[in-house]
Amino acid sequence: MIKITINRTESGQIKSFIMSGHAGFAGYGNDIVCAGASAVSFGAVNSVIALTGIEPVIEQRDSGFLRCEFPLDIPKEAQEKVQLLLEGMVVSLQTIERDYGEHIKITYK
Structure with a gap:
């Protein structure tokens, strides 16, 4: 099972996942759930970097770990864009x- 944890600040901003x-x-090679979750998460991270110039701290390991x-200490306009992209990621993962x-579970902290 893919397990995803979305970590939010007290104000509701996504600070990590x-x-x-x-x-x-x-x-x-045939697992559409893995492919979908990977495409959504990597696409969101790549979009944050490309569209906002903000570089997240990324840790990646074997066995599907990301x-x-x-x-959070970035200009308000950039933060709004980052959050919008990350909320889009969450909506796609929820779908x-x-x-x-049975194959993917999202939790929120």
């Missing part, structure tokens, strides 16, 4: 979870 595990929906931490909940 962690993704780990494998969906186990299908064999290697941790991204986003700076995958709704349809494939």
